Amino acid sequence: MSSIDKVLARIDADLDNSLDRLFELLKIKSISTDPEFKAPCQEAAEWLEKELNDIGIEASVRDTEGHPMVVGHRKSGKPGPHVLFYGHYDVQPVDPLNLWNRDPFDPAIETKEDGTKIIVARGAADDKGQLMTFVEAARAFIAETGDLPVDVSILFEGEEESGSPSLHPFLEANKDELSCDMALVCDTGQWDAETPAISVMLRGMVGDEIIVKAASRDLHSGSYGGSAQNPNHIVANIIAGLHDENGKITLPGFYDDVIDMPAEVTAMWDKLGFDVEAFLGEVGLKHPRGENDRTPLEHLWTRPTCEVNGMWGGYQGAGTKTVIPAEAHAKFTFRLVGDQDPDKIQEAFRAYVRSKIPADCSVEFLSKDGSPALRLDFAMPVLEKGKKALKDEWGKDAALTGMGGSIPIVGDFKRMLGMDSLLIGFGLEDDQIHSPNEKYNLKSFHKGIRSWVRVLDELAKD
Amino acid sequence: MSSIDKVLARIDADLDNSLDRLFELLKIKSISTDPEFKAPCQEAAEWLEKELNDIGIEASVRDTEGHPMVVGHRKSGKPGPHVLFYGHYDVQPVDPLNLWNRDPFDPAIETKEDGTKIIVARGAADDKGQLMTFVEAARAFIAETGDLPVDVSILFEGEEESGSPSLHPFLEANKDELSCDMALVCDTGQWDAETPAISVMLRGMVGDEIIVKAASRDLHSGSYGGSAQNPNHIVANIIAGLHDENGKITLPGFYDDVIDMPAEVTAMWDKLGFDVEAFLGEVGLKHPRGENDRTPLEHLWTRPTCEVNGMWGGYQGAGTKTVIPAEAHAKFTFRLVGDQDPDKIQEAFRAYVRSKIPADCSVEFLSKDGSPALRLDFAMPVLEKGKKALKDEWGKDAALTGMGGSIPIVGDFKRMLGMDSLLIGFGLEDDQIHSPNEKYNLKSFHKGIRSWVRVLDELAKD
Numbered sequence: 001m002s003s004i005d006k007v008l009a010r011i012d013a014d015l016d017n018s019l020d021r022l023f024e025l026l027k028i029k030s031i032s033t034d035p036e037f038k039a040p041c042q043e044a045a046e047w048l049e050k051e052l053n054d055i056g057i058e059a060s061v062r063d064t065e066g067h068p069m070v071v072g073h074r075k076s077g078k079p080g081p082h083v084l085f086y087g088h089y090d091v092q093p094v095d096p097l098n099l100w101n102r103d104p105f106d107p108a109i110e111t112k113e114d115g116t117k118i119i120v121a122r123g124a125a126d127d128k129g130q131l132m133t134f135v136e137a138a139r140a141f142i143a144e145t146g147d148l149p150v151d152v153s154i155l156f157e158g159e160e161e162s163g164s165p166s167l168h169p170f171l172e173a174n175k176d177e178l179s180c181d182m183a184l185v186c187d188t189g190q191w192d193a194e195t196p197a198i199s200v201m202l203r204g205m206v207g208d209e210i211i212v213k214a215a216s217r218d219l220h221s222g223s224y225g226g227s228a229q230n231p232n233h234i235v236a237n238i239i240a241g242l243h244d245e246n247g248k249i250t251l252p253g254f255y256d257d258v259i260d261m262p263a264e265v266t267a268m269w270d271k272l273g274f275d276v277e278a279f280l281g282e283v284g285l286k287h288p289r290g291e292n293d294r295t296p297l298e299h300l301w302t303r304p305t306c307e308v309n310g311m312w313g314g315y316q317g318a319g320t321k322t323v324i325p326a327e328a329h330a331k332f333t334f335r336l337v338g339d340q341d342p343d344k345i346q347e348a349f350r351a352y353v354r355s356k357i358p359a360d361c362s363v364e365f366l367s368k369d370g371s372p373a374l375r376l377d378f379a380m381p382v383l384e385k386g387k388k389a390l391k392d393e394w395g396k397d398a399a400l401t402g403m404g405g406s407i408p409i410v411g412d413f414k415r416m417l418g419m420d421s422l423l424i425g426f427g428l429e430d431d432q433i434h435s436p437n438e439k440y441n442l443k444s445f446h447k448g449i450r451s452w453v454r455v456l457d458e459l460a461k462d
Numbered sequence: 463m464s465s466i467d468k469v470l471a472r473i474d475a476d477l478d479n480s481l482d483r484l485f486e487l488l489k490i491k492s493i494s495t496d497p498e499f500k501a502p503c504q505e506a507a508e509w510l511e512k513e514l515n516d517i518g519i520e521a522s523v524r525d526t527e528g529h530p531m532v533v534g535h536r537k538s539g540k541p542g543p544h545v546l547f548y549g550h551y552d553v554q555p556v557d558p559l560n561l562w563n564r565d566p567f568d569p570a571i572e573t574k575e576d577g578t579k580i581i582v583a584r585g586a587a588d589d590k591g592q593l594m595t596f597v598e599a600a601r602a603f604i605a606e607t608g609d610l611p612v613d614v615s616i617l618f619e620g621e622e623e624s625g626s627p628s629l630h631p632f633l634e635a636n637k638d639e640l641s642c643d644m645a646l647v648c649d650t651g652q653w654d655a656e657t658p659a660i661s662v663m664l665r666g667m668v669g670d671e672i673i674v675k676a677a678s679r680d681l682h683s684g685s686y687g688g689s690a691q692n693p694n695h696i697v698a699n700i701i702a703g704l705h706d707e708n709g710k711i712t713l714p715g716f717y718d719d720v721i722d723m724p725a726e727v728t729a730m731w732d733k734l735g736f737d738v739e740a741f742l743g744e745v746g747l748k749h750p751r752g753e754n755d756r757t758p759l760e761h762l763w764t765r766p767t768c769e770v771n772g773m774w775g776g777y778q779g780a781g782t783k784t785v786i787p788a789e790a791h792a793k794f795t796f797r798l799v800g801d802q803d804p805d806k807i808q809e810a811f812r813a814y815v816r817s818k819i820p821a822d823c824s825v826e827f828l829s830k831d832g833s834p835a836l837r838l839d840f841a842m843p844v845l846e847k848g849k850k851a852l853k854d855e856w857g858k859d860a861a862l863t864g865m866g867g868s869i870p871i872v873g874d875f876k877r878m879l880g881m882d883s884l885l886i887g888f889g890l891e892d893d894q895i896h897s898p899n900e901k902y903n904l905k906s907f908h909k910g911i912r913s914w915v916r917v918l919d920e921l922a923k924d
Contacts, residue, residue, distance in 0.1 A: 218747030222867025284678030405684025
């Protein structure tokens with residue numbers, strides 16, 4: 001047996017223990033966006049610090065203004081590239097809790113009707129399960145061979161789901177320590193359950209939250225209806241005016257910096273045979289919305305979008321309350337592509353919102369940071385190594401894909417630390433990340449660990 | 463001293479005790495719309511039953527499918543009209559609780575900067591303070607003269623703020639017991655702090671609540687944004703399309719049965735000198751919204767309106783959650799005037815909503831009962847008696863007004879029991895009913911009690 005085969009055999013034999021460790025991490029309620037869960041975020045960071053030190057990666061919890069970072073190193077000046085592995089230990093909120101089939105922080109292995117085994121818990125896929133694939137790969141490598149094949153640094157953050165407010169200052173303050181030859185980022189998905197993928201194109205994002213206010217207090221709709229401004233109506237007007245009848249976003253100049261893909265790229269993607277029916281059918285839908293001259297794969301990878309993630313105003317309880325609320329709220333996110341500038345988009349959005357605010361009303365904006373879209377170089381040499389490693393493990397060519405969601409860290413690594421990122425992940429479309437009943441396939445976890453062993457092995461080669 | 467002067471003097475001397483009794487009632491958390499407060503609603507009914515029996519009105523708590531009624535009688539076949547006094551002991555919910563300056567169920571007398579004394583509590587004006595004006599008037603009359611000048615029956619309900627689901631069956635089942643010569647209803651306001659009013663025109667109301675659903679679960683906006691329907695956008699489109707740029711409601715046929723007022727009525731109202739600036743200024747506004755060819759007094763009394771009292775969908779917590787919610791909600795109420803038919807308006811609304819539901823979305827309606835508008839006969843003889851009584855107490859002619867809010871009971875009394883209603887109340891525009899920091903002027907309470915003494919005395923005259 002070659003040394004890599006021994007490492008892989010150890011992983012197979014140790015899988016139950018790997019799962020026990022993952023479950024320990026999944027039980028920690030590290031919801032970063034809600035201040036109530038500050039202590040569990042700290043606890044998750046400390047748990048990871050201990051795990052890394054236990055397997056031979058010297059790690060420490062590093063305080064920030066928000067939730068802490070975990071930084072680890074195992075390096076001895078090996079000839080191959082020094083890689084920085086990135087993941088995040090924080091998770092999304094769990095509401096609406098009543099739609100979960102079990103306690104989101106009580107992980108379990110379940111078997112679906114088709115026999116697929118899945119790990120069910122908040123964070124199973126996003127991103128605790130994913131980051132543990134790398135930790136377990138490193139553990140097996142060191143246990144079996146006494147070392148890692150390349151120098152490895154680790155960065156786990158705890159604010160990915162809440163806009164990463166501490167990340168820029170932390171990267172800036174620790175530039176020398178964290179700058180490596182390249183980054184490995186495990187927060188993405190496969191093409192499908194059988195086909196691995198490397199993401200080479202990431203949309204950016206910019207968000208905003210508005211509070212529209214009118215009267216100085218809630219009003220009785222029998223007395224003031226018709227005469228007083230109703231913030232619910234104003235917010236609804238703002239939302240309704242953001243798209244035209246063809247699904248285009250109406251902000252002036254919004255599409256100016258969108259870049260159309262070269263024909264060879266779209267041709268490659270056409271071959272992937274994206275199954276629109278399955279993509280929408282999995283969530284109970286049939287008819288693609290959106291720009292009606294574009295395909296859902298374009299909506300997902302190469303087109304900008306605007307979504308209202310939350311809106312509220314007035315009475316939400318049981319029964320009727322005849323009230324005109326003093327204020328109403330909405331949360332917006334724009335996905336960005338090509339050269340769209342988050343600041344410019346936010347300015348256009350705010351100008352538009354202000355233009356829809358009538359006399360007697362005011363608007364307040366709750367600022368959100370944005371990040372532009374990114375495209376990696378298709379000719380980047382490590383892409384080939386990644387593709388070979390994944391093909392060896394999965395027996396199929398990796399798809400080179402775009403990505404719908406944002407991973408701002410990739411842009412930060414590029415701009416602040418001068419590093420390209422290899423984005424390899426094992427999530428699947430039906431993992432229900434950010435939703436009730438999040439899961440991660442047991443196969444994703446198992447073969448994910450094995451995939452990282454092969455990637456590290458490939459990277460060490462000349 | 464005439465007997466009526468003695469009754470009035472007793473009221474003045476007993477005011478502190480009257481307030482103590484009112485405070486006992488205000489402390490009971492009888493929120494009818496929320497099932498959690500079922501027990502306090504029962505408690506309020508039993509408290510009123512005891513009060514009425516104590517003062518010599520034979521009363522009992524009468525069970526319904528929902529919150530109980532309190533019915534009382536004191537009658538001996540007097541020659542004057544037999545009157546039924548109506549009020550409601552239930553109150554509106556108190557949220558948002560953080561905007562209250564004190565516990566809404568811990569009543570207190572406060573003194574405003576201008577020296578006005580006010581009773582602050584949920585229900586102080588709507589309707590516990592108002593109904594207690596009549597109870598205290600009856601108490602003083604019986605205590606001082608040994609009897610009431612006319613036969614009196616009482617009906618207090620506990621579901622006025624939650625659509626009165628038990629009222630129709632109760633009136634139907636107790637038609638003989640409750641049918642009197644006329645009703646006295648105390649749930650309305652004065653023209654201003656110095657000018658009493660009798661309401662002769664009431665708007666109707668019909669409401670509806672919608673739930674718009676799309677995907678079978680919450681979605682990640684990075685994955686499904688642009689492609690999947692977002693119920694927040696659909697609900698916003700529905701709300702935004704309900705009014706045109708001139709503030710007119712767009713439902714087909716909506717204005718068909720609206721009746722314009724005769725010129726003599728509007729001329730009378732013009733003399734009232736409605737102060738738009740003060741009306742809006744009191745709540746921090748300046749610019750009348752609504753149909754831009756109508757005055758705010760028309761919006762309030764003679765024009766139909768449509769207001770969204772609540773809307774919600776998606777994430778409302780702190781920070782960002784990149785979600786497309788599976789569903790979104792909105793609560794609507796329409797104020798009706800003239801001959802507008804609640805059922806017809808609801809049908810037009812539902813047809814409109816359905817026309818805005820795209821493929822892949824569905825809508826569910828949560829049914830709400832409606833009531834048509836009412837106009838009393840300006841030549842009704844008891845109107846003159848009411849006007850004389852009020853002028854004697856307040857030294858000013860009573861204004862004959864319309865009313866913005868709905869009082870469905872008046873229509874029920876007319877249609878089910880064949881009774882006209884004399885609507886006399888002592889609320890003021892700035893009472894903040896249905897809002898935080900609800901209050902009732904001490905003067906309204908005191909002179910309200912005295913006014914009922916004079917009204918009962920007038921009604922007993924030939």
